[in-house]
Each structure stands twice: as structure tokens, then as C-alpha cells.
Amino acid sequence: MTELLPDLDRPKAFAAPWEAQAFALVLKLHERGLFEWPEFAARLSAEIHAHPDQPYYVCWHEAAVELLVAKGLVEASAFLDQARAVVRFRASDHHHVAHTTPIAVDPARGG
Amino acid sequence: MAGQHDDHDHDDHAHHDHPHHHFHRIHSEAADALLMSIADIEISARVKALEELLTLKGLVDPAALDAVVDLYENQIGPKNGARVIARAWSDPAYKKWLLEDPNAAIADLGFTGAQGENMVALENTDGVHNVVVCTLCSCYPWPVLGLPPVWYKSMPYRTRIVRDPRSVLAEFGTVLPDTTEIRVWDSNSEVRYLVVPRRPEGTQGMDEAALAGLVTRDSMIGVTEALTPEPAAEGAP
Amino acid sequence: MNSVHDCGGFDGFGRVVPEDYDGREPVFKEEWERRMCGLFMITIGAHYSDDEFRQSRERLEPVKYLTRPYYEQWWFAVARLMMEKGLLTPEEFARHLAAGRAAAGNADILAGDA
Structure with missing residues (x-):
């Protein structure tokens, strides 16, 4: 597993916030037991080999999406709809749709 | 740096000290060194020095400063x-x-x-x-x-x-x-x-x-x- | 930028609400805070952008970031930006600060110990 993780001691582990988000998301989902690490690693490896010029975190992201869809955790069409909604929101910033998401949620219990 | 000019109404402004919107590496190291060397002097003196210096250089208008402070302290x-x-x-x-x-x-x-x-x-x-x-x-x-x-x-x-x-x-x-x-x-x-x-x-x-x-x-x-x-x-x- | 300002979730910083909190507090506790806030308000936009200011604040050395009062962080940020922009030099800053303190010291001596 470690050979596929970025070198966090290097000053620029992530070139952009989205890379850090993608990295953290995959780690968190793995921590929650949604998949075994080799399942992700294999897809990441395949993605990198299939697209050698593609930036590392783009491969990471593609592998994550594939894995989530394959596991039935996300529907490919729902993912696409959501992505489109994000793009639409950013394109029309002055129209306020509930677009933002909370940074943390303390869920309701009982009831 | 060459060719980067701010828009100014007055054409006589020959000096190089326009507000440049890029990062001077040498200025940065010297700035850091100075800041750390004075960091333990009482903050009121450091703020006073900054305000006075910027005022002397015409970069800050104390009346404008008073007005904006009043706005946020008493009105907004x-x-x-x-x-x-x-x-x-x-x-x-x-x-x-x-x-x-x-x-x-x-x-x-x-x-x-x-x-x-x-x-x-x-x-x-x-x-x-x-x-x-x-x-x-x-x-x-x-x-x-x-x-x-x-x-x-x-x-x-x-x-x-x-x-x-x-x-x-x-x-x-x-x-x-x-x-x-x-x-x-x-x-x-x-x-x-x-x-x-x-x-x-x-x-x-x-x-x-x-x-x-x-x-x-x-x-x-x-x-x-x-x-x-x-x-x-x-x-x- | 991976620095201590990115602090959501850190442990161990203790109580949020001061002991005698009643929902109200003055906007500025000290005069220097008032002046520093004003300095920021009239220099931002004119001499540096919001992003540059944020970045300058984030570059404050971590121990100072965590221990210095809030508006003092602004002082570091604005002072640094003004020097980086070449609008004032470290030398004149140091000179002016020293002169100001010397004058204050003299004024104290002249006034006697009140």
C-alpha cells in the first residue's frame, strides 16, 4: 500500500485542494471498511498504466469512482448528475441553489 | 518586471515604487528578518510605527482610517x-x-x-x-x-x-x-x-x-x- | 499551504467560551487593535488582495500564529506585505520604530514617574 501513497514529507504533496480531498476521501472510505485496500490499489495501478501521461491524482480519482460504482455504492448516473450540478452552480454563481455542503454533520439519533 | 505598468492617471510617475502585484523574493527575506527581530517589542509601538510610516509616505490617510473604524465599531x-x-x-x-x-x-x-x-x-x-x-x-x-x-x-x-x-x-x-x-x-x-x-x-x-x-x-x-x-x-x- | 492555520479538528485547545461571557463584548479591547484593524481596512484592495493577505497571515511562524493576539497576526501580515511590495523598507521601519520608542522614553522621563 505504501508505495502507492504520495510522499507526505515532500513539501508539495498535493498540488491543489481537490487532490487532497480525493486522497482523504479514499482513505476515509477504506477506514470505514467499504473496500479492501488491494481493490483500490489494483484499479489505481491499472489506471496509471492505461494512461501513463495522466496526472497521478486524476488516476487516483478515476480509480476511486470506478471502485465506488463497481461496489454499488454510487450510481454512475447519479455521480454524473451531481458533477453537472456542481458545474452548473459555478457557472451561474448569482443564482443561489443549495449547493454547498456542511464540513461536518453531527447526526440525529433516536426519535 | 519590464513592461509591467499599473494604470495611472498622472504620467509623471517615473519612480519604480508603484504597487507591484508580484512577489519580491529578496524583499520577502529581509521583511521576515526584520519582523522577527522586532516581534517582541510591545505591539502598540509596532502598530503605531506602521501607521505613522504609511501615513508619512502618503499610503494611509488617518482620517479615512478613523472613519472606517467608526463604521465597524459603531454602525455595522x-x-x-x-x-x-x-x-x-x-x-x-x-x-x-x-x-x-x-x-x-x-x-x-x-x-x-x-x-x-x-x-x-x-x-x-x-x-x-x-x-x-x-x-x-x-x-x-x-x-x-x-x-x-x-x-x-x-x-x-x-x-x-x-x-x-x-x-x-x-x-x-x-x-x-x-x-x-x-x-x-x-x-x-x-x-x-x-x-x-x-x-x-x-x-x-x-x-x-x-x-x-x-x-x-x-x-x-x-x-x-x-x-x-x-x-x-x-x-x- | 499546509500550515497550522488549517486547524479544523485539532485536539487540546480547551474551552471556547470565556468564564464571564454574556454574549456581548467590545469590538476592540485595546486602542492598538482598533488602529490595526483600520490600517488593514484601508490598505486592503489598494495595495494587496484578500488572497495575498490571507497567504501572508498563513506564513506567520506557527508558534506566533498560535500565541499572538488576533490583530497582532494582522500586523505581521500587513507589515510583511508592505515590505514585500516595496512600499516600505525594513531599514526605515526599524529606524522609525526605534525613534518612536526613544521619543516615548524621553516623554516618560520628562513627565516624571506619574
């Missing part, structure tokens, strides 16, 4: 946001507008300006309670709430509200039922949040001014709910 404050909330409680159409297009709805009451360019209104309901932070610095919706309180800008709040919001709210005396979901929203340079607290019980028939009196700054950040009205003291109990 949570009373603005309270009026927005009171209007939303009183007028369902305004509330709908506030939730759908907060920039326009807030601007309609005249509360626009720096740090309020992109507002999102978050409605508290019986099932959902919203609370706002800026984990990275202190982003805050100045036009409706003024300048943020010290605790909002502090490390305890910024670190703990995202990890354990219920315990932080409890410190403020706010205890919500377990059946209420708490959503924590992180302000940033693009988005500023205004929480719309729940309208308290026993406020039927109150006019907007009276309702506004129940809306505290802390309730519009989300660490408390709005105040409940004093029960009418009609004769002895």
Missing part, C-alpha cells in the same frame, strides 16, 4: 442581521427570497459591502440546526454581523466545532435534542453564511422591531438559539 453590527431575520420571520415571501437568493434579499435591506459578497442563508428547523465557523482563518459576514467576536476567531472554536459541535454548543448553554441534526458550515473566501434561527414560541403578533430584539449575534452564527420573549407580567402569579 448584528443589528443588521437581526433585521433580516425579523423580516424573514414576519414575511413568508421574504423568507423564501432570503433562502433562495440571499444576496438580493439582504441587499434589499441595504446591508451590502465588504466580506458579504456571497451569502448563503441557512434555516434552522426542528430537525436541523446549523452553525458556522471559519476553520482556516476568520471569514465572517461583516455587512450583517459586523466584526466577529474573539471566540469565533480563536483556536478552541475553530478546532472543536467541526469535531464535536454539541459540546461547543453546550458551552454556550445550547442543548439540542439528540433527534436534531447539527450541520457545521465552513466559511471561506467565496461563501459567507447567515444562520436563520427558529422563531421562538410566544412571539405571535410581535412587530419586526420587537422580533429583531430577540435575534442575537450568537444565534445568527448558530451557537445559540434566538431569545425567548419575556412572559407578560399581568398581575401577580
Whole structure:
């Protein structure tokens, strides 16, 4: 597993916030037991080999999406709809749709 | 650096000391060195020196400084946001507008300006309670709430509200039922949040001014709910 | 930028609400805070952007970031930006600060110990 993780001691582990988000998301989902690490690693490896010029975190992201869809955790069409909604929101910033998401949620219990 | 000129109305400005919008590496190291060497001198003297020097160089006008400080100390404050909330409680159409297009709805009451360019209104309901932070610095919706309180800008709040919001709210005396979901929203340079607290019980028939009196700054950040009205003291109990 | 300002979720910072908190507090506790806030308000936009200011604040050395009062962080940020922009030099800053303190010291001596 470690050979596929970025070198966090290097000053620029992530070139952009989205890379850090993608990295953290995959780690968190793995921590929650949604998949075994080799399942992700294999897809990441395949993605990198299939697209050698593609930036590392783009491969990471593609592998994550594939894995989530394959596991039935996300529907490919729902993912696409959501992505489109994000793009639409950013394109029309002055129209306020509930677009933002909370940074943390303390869920309701009982009831 | 060559060819980079700012637009200036006056053509005689031959000097190189225009405000350049790029980063001088050598200046940066020297600046750092100076700052660290004077860092333990009393802060009041350091602020005074900065203000005086910038004034001497014509970069700062002390009268303008006084005016803007007065604006934020005495004029712009949570009373603005309270009026927005009171209007939303009183007028369902305004509330709908506030939730759908907060920039326009807030601007309609005249509360626009720096740090309020992109507002999102978050409605508290019986099932959902919203609370706002800026984990990275202190982003805050100045036009409706003024300048943020010290605790909002502090490390305890910024670190703990995202990890354990219920315990932080409890410190403020706010205890919500377990059946209420708490959503924590992180302000940033693009988005500023205004929480719309729940309208308290026993406020039927109150006019907007009276309702506004129940809306505290802390309730519009989300660490408390709005105040409940004093029960009418009609004769002895 | 991976620095201590990115602090959501850190442990151990203790109580949020001061002991005697009643929901109100003055906008500025000290005069220097008032002046520093004003300095920021009239220099931002004119001489540096919001992003540059944020970045300058984030570059404050971590121990100072965590221990210095809020508006003092702004002093570091604005002072650094003004020097980086070439609008004032470290030398003149140091000179002016020293002169100001010397004058204040002299004024104290002349006034006697009140």
C-alpha cells in the first residue's frame, strides 16, 4: 500500500485542494471498511498504466469512482448528475441553489 | 518586471515604487528578518510605527482610517442581521427570497459591502440546526454581523466545532435534542453564511422591531438559539 | 499551504467560551487593535488582495500564529506585505520604530514617574 501513497514529507504533496480531498476521501472510505485496500490499489495501478501521461491524482480519482460504482455504492448516473450540478452552480454563481455542503454533520439519533 | 505598468492617471510617475502585484523574493527575506527581530517589542509601538510610516509616505490617510473604524465599531453590527431575520420571520415571501437568493434579499435591506459578497442563508428547523465557523482563518459576514467576536476567531472554536459541535454548543448553554441534526458550515473566501434561527414560541403578533430584539449575534452564527420573549407580567402569579 | 492555520479538528485547545461571557463584548479591547484593524481596512484592495493577505497571515511562524493576539497576526501580515511590495523598507521601519520608542522614553522621563 505504501508505495502507492504520495510522499507526505515532500513539501508539495498535493498540488491543489481537490487532490487532497480525493486522497482523504479514499482513505476515509477504506477506514470505514467499504473496500479492501488491494481493490483500490489494483484499479489505481491499472489506471496509471492505461494512461501513463495522466496526472497521478486524476488516476487516483478515476480509480476511486470506478471502485465506488463497481461496489454499488454510487450510481454512475447519479455521480454524473451531481458533477453537472456542481458545474452548473459555478457557472451561474448569482443564482443561489443549495449547493454547498456542511464540513461536518453531527447526526440525529433516536426519535 | 519590464513592461509591467499599473494604470495611472498622472504620467509623471517615473519612480519604480508603484504597487507591484508580484512577489519580491529578496524583499520577502529581509521583511521576515526584520519582523522577527522586532516581534517582541510591545505591539502598540509596532502598530503605531506602521501607521505613522504609511501615513508619512502618503499610503494611509488617518482620517479615512478613523472613519472606517467608526463604521465597524459603531454602525455595522448584528443589528443588521437581526433585521433580516425579523423580516424573514414576519414575511413568508421574504423568507423564501432570503433562502433562495440571499444576496438580493439582504441587499434589499441595504446591508451590502465588504466580506458579504456571497451569502448563503441557512434555516434552522426542528430537525436541523446549523452553525458556522471559519476553520482556516476568520471569514465572517461583516455587512450583517459586523466584526466577529474573539471566540469565533480563536483556536478552541475553530478546532472543536467541526469535531464535536454539541459540546461547543453546550458551552454556550445550547442543548439540542439528540433527534436534531447539527450541520457545521465552513466559511471561506467565496461563501459567507447567515444562520436563520427558529422563531421562538410566544412571539405571535410581535412587530419586526420587537422580533429583531430577540435575534442575537450568537444565534445568527448558530451557537445559540434566538431569545425567548419575556412572559407578560399581568398581575401577580 | 499546509500550515497550522488549517486547524479544523485539532485536539487540546480547551474551552471556547470565556468564564464571564454574556454574549456581548467590545469590538476592540485595546486602542492598538482598533488602529490595526483600520490600517488593514484601508490598505486592503489598494495595495494587496484578500488572497495575498490571507497567504501572508498563513506564513506567520506557527508558534506566533498560535500565541499572538488576533490583530497582532494582522500586523505581521500587513507589515510583511508592505515590505514585500516595496512600499516600505525594513531599514526605515526599524529606524522609525526605534525613534518612536526613544521619543516615548524621553516623554516618560520628562513627565516624571506619574
